[in-house]
Amino acid sequence: MDKAGLIHEIFEKQSFxxxxxxxxxxxxxxxxxxxxxxxxxxxxxxxxxxxxxxxxYKPNIAFYESLGSKGWDxxxxxxxxxxxxxxxxxxxxxxxxxxxxxMYAKTFFETYAFDSITINPYMGADSVxxxxxxxxxxxxxxxxxxxxxxxxxxxxxxxxxxxxxxxxRKSFDWGNDEHIMFVTGATHPKELAEIRALAPxxxxxxxxxGAQGGDLDAVVKSGRNKDIGLLVNSARxxxxxxxxxxxxxxxxxxxxxxxxxxxxxx
Amino acid sequence: MDKAGLIHEIFEKQSFxxxxxxxxxxxxxxxxxxxxxxxxxxxxxxxxxxxxxxxxYKPNIAFYESLGSKGWDxxxxxxxxxxxxxxxxxxxxxxxxxxxxxMYAKTFFETYAFDSITINPYMGADSVxxxxxxxxxxxxxxxxxxxxxxxxxxxxxxxxxxxxxxxxRKSFDWGNDEHIMFVTGATHPKELAEIRALAPxxxxxxxxxGAQGGDLDAVVKSGRNKDIGLLVNSARxxxxxxxxxxxxxxxxxxxxxxxxxxxxxx
Numbered sequence: 363m364d365k366a367g368l369i370h371e372i373f374e375k376q377s378f379x380x381x382x383x384x385x386x387x388x389x390x391x392x393x394x395x396x397x398x399x400x401x402x403x404x405x406x407x408x409x410x411x412x413x414x415x416x417x418x419y420k421p422n423i424a425f426y427e428s429l430g431s432k433g434w435d436x437x438x439x440x441x442x443x444x445x446x447x448x449x450x451x452x453x454x455x456x457x458x459x460x461x462x463x464x465m466y467a468k469t470f471f472e473t474y475a476f477d478s479i480t481i482n483p484y485m486g487a488d489s490v491x492x493x494x495x496x497x498x499x500x501x502x503x504x505x506x507x508x509x510x511x512x513x514x515x516x517x518x519x520x521x522x523x524x525x526x527x528x529x530x531r532k533s534f535d536w537g538n539d540e541h542i543m544f545v546t547g548a549t550h551p552k553e554l555a556e557i558r559a560l561a562p563x564x565x566x567x568x569x570x571x572g573a574q575g576g577d578l579d580a581v582v583k584s585g586r587n588k589d590i591g592l593l594v595n596s597a598r599x600x601x602x603x604x605x606x607x608x609x610x611x612x613x614x615x616x617x618x619x620x621x622x623x624x625x626x627x628x
Numbered sequence: 629m630d631k632a633g634l635i636h637e638i639f640e641k642q643s644f645x646x647x648x649x650x651x652x653x654x655x656x657x658x659x660x661x662x663x664x665x666x667x668x669x670x671x672x673x674x675x676x677x678x679x680x681x682x683x684x685y686k687p688n689i690a691f692y693e694s695l696g697s698k699g700w701d702x703x704x705x706x707x708x709x710x711x712x713x714x715x716x717x718x719x720x721x722x723x724x725x726x727x728x729x730x731m732y733a734k735t736f737f738e739t740y741a742f743d744s745i746t747i748n749p750y751m752g753a754d755s756v757x758x759x760x761x762x763x764x765x766x767x768x769x770x771x772x773x774x775x776x777x778x779x780x781x782x783x784x785x786x787x788x789x790x791x792x793x794x795x796x797r798k799s800f801d802w803g804n805d806e807h808i809m810f811v812t813g814a815t816h817p818k819e820l821a822e823i824r825a826l827a828p829x830x831x832x833x834x835x836x837x838g839a840q841g842g843d844l845d846a847v848v849k850s851g852r853n854k855d856i857g858l859l860v861n862s863a864r865x866x867x868x869x870x871x872x873x874x875x876x877x878x879x880x881x882x883x884x885x886x887x888x889x890x891x892x893x894x
Contacts, residue, residue: 384727384728386731422724422731424722424728424729424735425728425731427732427735428731428732428734428735428739429739430700430704430735430739430740431697431701431704432697434696434697434700435697438696438697455722455748455751456690457721457748458690458719458721459774459775459840460775462650462688462691463690465688465690465691465693465694466693466694468694469690469696473693473695473696474696482723482748482750482751483780483781484749484750484773484781484782485721485748485770485773485775485777485778486775486776486778486779486781486782487776487777487780488776489775490777504750504751507725507750507751507752508725509725509726509751509752509754510752510753510754511751511752511754511756512751514749514752514753514798515750515752515791515794518784518786518791519786520784520785520786525781525784525791528784532781574725
């Protein structure tokens with residue numbers, strides 16, 4: 363999906379919600395374990411229940427990977443099940459030397475047909491470039507992350523510029539807002555505003571609303587642009603809203619609640 | 629494998645060679661494509677041919693992942709085939725928020741029984757800690773990488789300390805040389821020496837000898853300690869020494885050549 367298509371979906375639906383599919387066998391309702399592929403059954407019902415309220419889905423690859431090859435089969439069925447008008451994000455935080463990043467790009471853009479993948483920028487230009495070489499696909503580069511450990515290295519400062527700012531600035535040497543987004547954690551609205559100043563036209567993937575404590579209103583005030591320019595992710599607070607048979611209804615209710623909050627910004 | 633065990637293997641064999649299993653369906657000899665699992669067939673023969681000369685094997689996870697669930701099956705068979713007296717490294721460059729890093733740790737330490745995994749430190753303490761919580765397992769943290777892009781962010785400097793130095797220094801708040809190693813690219817012997825000064829007792833995983841142009845003698849001079857303290861990885865120059873039926877013999881010859889060079893340091 364290209365940028366214009368994404369903006370169209372956001373305004374059509376008056377939503378910039380991304381539902382995180384952090385599907386954990388140990389947390390899904392017990393009755394699903396009777397199915398052949400409990401992870402896929404769970405995802406299918408979550409997708410059915412939430413699609414009126416969101417514009418994107420973000421499987422967290424770690425959760426699938428931890429199940430071995432079976433988990434990758436569940437991932438494939440999930441990505442095939444997501445309708446074409448949703449933006450899909452492989453939350454994989456990959457990045458390696460050029461020939462290896464090319465393989466990761468192939469994995470998520472070809473073997474699994476994701477629109478985008480999250481990228482860890484530590485290894486620099488040639489670790490990101492192979493992802494940008496895929497036409498029509500997106501690299502979502504970590505700038506400031508939502509976790510506590512984001513303070514350890516991302517704030518290191520040289521000549522008055524912090525690492526997360528350097529990452530954003532340099533990435534414009536590699537590509538543009540038509541195929542690069544940034545991860546900007548909801549828990550850091552001040553940094554989000556700084557990054558918006560550096561990247562006025564870019565989309566940001568904003569994790570951390572919900573279980574991690576980020577506030578939607580603060581995110582929108584710090585980060586929105588005329589296209590909205592935000593994909594706000596919520597995972598656990600939606601998909602684990604209930605651990606009973608009614609989990610899909612509970613997920614829908616939580617997604618609808620966030621959707622309702624989002625409508626106010628259009 | 630613990631540190632004493634690794635040192636024992638290194639001195640017993642007079643080798644600190646790690647063979648990188650960057651097994652690419654498009655580069656392996658064509659006749660292997662007639663087998664059910666060409667990737668595993670290739671790896672098995674490479675392992676048979678090189679095991680007299682190395683102490684560690686490092687599958688590059690991207691290459692397996694790119695083949696979908698079939699690739700993960702090849703990886704499992706490969707890891708099961710490697711004898712117990714070899715140190716195994718999942719070269720995966722993972723790292724995410726705590727609950728997600730825990731899933732990655734589960735993947736590589738439990739679902740696949742690797743001794744260690746390479747970790748990208750960009751997200752800080754709580755992204756690394758879950759890997760350190762697994763007893764008897766190792767986190768191999770990226771410090772200075774072998775690629776050109778290592779110059780983009782790893783040299784950013786605050787108060788006279790460069791990012792790769794900060795990573796090494798901070799990691800000692802999280803753990804010690806019994807379960808943390810560092811990635812220090814062979815292409816940067818000066819930085820390798822600086823990191824050795826910060827981490828005198830630690831093991832370093834040193835990629836970049838061979839196809840990437842790093843020089844073994846410079847690496848040893850800059851980085852060795854009394855335990856050797858180095859695992860020098862070579863992948864393409866060994867496993868693709870020939871693309872014909874004689875590939876295993878050619879791999880053996882190249883591994884033997886490096887082994888012979890290494891013996892001189894004991």
